[in-house]
Amino acid sequence: MSEGVDELGARLKAYEGRAAAVAGVGKDPVNAPMIRHWCEAMGDTSKAYRGPGAIAPPTMLQVWTMGGLSGHEGRTDAYDELLGLLDESGCTSVVATDCEQEYPRPLRPGDEVTFDAVIESVSDRKTTKLGTGYFVTTRMDVRVGGELAGTHRFRILKYAPARRKSQAERPRRPRPVVNRDTAGFWEGVAQHRLLIQRCTGCGTLRHPWLPGCNACGCLDWDTVEASGEGTVYSYVVMHHPPFPAFEPPYAVGLIELAEGVRMVSNVVGVPYDKVRIGLPVRVEFRGYEDEEGALVLPVFRVVEGEG
Numbered sequence: 001m002s003e004g005v006d007e008l009g010a011r012l013k014a015y016e017g018r019a020a021a022v023a024g025v026g027k028d029p030v031n032a033p034m035i036r037h038w039c040e041a042m043g044d045t046s047k048a049y050r051g052p053g054a055i056a057p058p059t060m061l062q063v064w065t066m067g068g069l070s071g072h073e074g075r076t077d078a079y080d081e082l083l084g085l086l087d088e089s090g091c092t093s094v095v096a097t098d099c100e101q102e103y104p105r106p107l108r109p110g111d112e113v114t115f116d117a118v119i120e121s122v123s124d125r126k127t128t129k130l131g132t133g134y135f136v137t138t139r140m141d142v143r144v145g146g147e148l149a150g151t152h153r154f155r156i157l158k159y160a161p162a163r164r165k166s167q168a169e170r171p172r173r174p175r176p177v178v179n180r181d182t183a184g185f186w187e188g189v190a191q192h193r194l195l196i197q198r199c200t201g202c203g204t205l206r207h208p209w210l211p212g213c214n215a216c217g218c219l220d221w222d223t224v225e226a227s228g229e230g231t232v233y234s235y236v237v238m239h240h241p242p243f244p245a246f247e248p249p250y251a252v253g254l255i256e257l258a259e260g261v262r263m264v265s266n267v268v269g270v271p272y273d274k275v276r277i278g279l280p281v282r283v284e285f286r287g288y289e290d291e292e293g294a295l296v297l298p299v300f301r302v303v304e305g306e307g
């Protein structure tokens with residue numbers, strides 16, 4: 001995209017206020033089975049969503065407007081045109097950035113929703129770490145019998161991906177997230193020790209590291225050093241999408257340690273298509289070195305003669 005007068009930006013701005021969907025109708029009324037499935041999936045056990053007088057979880061708002069695989073009537077061309085213009089200008093990538101909802105009125109089983117959506121705003125041209133493009137915000141108003149029940153504001157960034165400074169620049173291996181809950185594990189790894197958290201209340205071993213025990217709720221813990229022996233409990237072979245610093249295909253294993261806990265890691269020592277469930281493996285600490293410095297990671301090598 002050229003610098004200077006942003007002609008594209010001006011064309012995009014013209015879409016502000018245009019309808020993205022008109023007179024949409026929910027495919028099903030608000031209903032108890034969908035509420036129950038959603039609550040089970042989310043692990044939400046609130047009594048407000050069950051029995052006589054139940055309301056739908058407010059954050060289900062968008063659920064009642066979904067078109068499913070067959071789509072919706074009432075969608076206008078404006079939104080597609082807007083995205084088409086962006087695609088043509090090289091802003092071919094998209095990322096959802098945030099969502100805001102408001103709930104003026106609870107939804108209850110039996111409510112039949114209607115909705116309209118509008119292209120609320122298109123930002124000026126912005127440059128982010130991902131690339132240069134435009135934030136597009138749409139707002140959906142959900143109504144029951146003409147009364148506003150909720151608004152759903154959804155923002156995306158449509159952008160032209162930033163090029164890497166140099167093709168020769170090797171992508172860096174992502175770093176593990178080390179925080180106060182997991183620091184002990186990574187300190188162990190740096191010393192080539194695989195440490196498992198143990199609840200001092202009930203003795204249950206756990207991995208990944210957590211602040212408290214899932215079995216008894218106790219917050220106190222110590223560690224035991226794993227023998228390093230394990231088996232492949234499950235695995236996937238990654239083909240797509242590619243991640244920087246990783247060259248597909250490669251196998252990602254879920255390793256069950258002899259102590260019973262499981263951890264995700266690389267399986268090394270055999271080609272990716274020779275990894276099998278039940279394969280005996282042993283921990284190995286591998287050093288990686290790049291611009292960001294040294295990094296030690298536990299990987300699991302197939303025990304000799306087993307591959």
Ligand SMILES: [Zn+2]
Pocket residue numbers: 199200201202203204213214215216217218
């Ligand atoms: Zn416990």
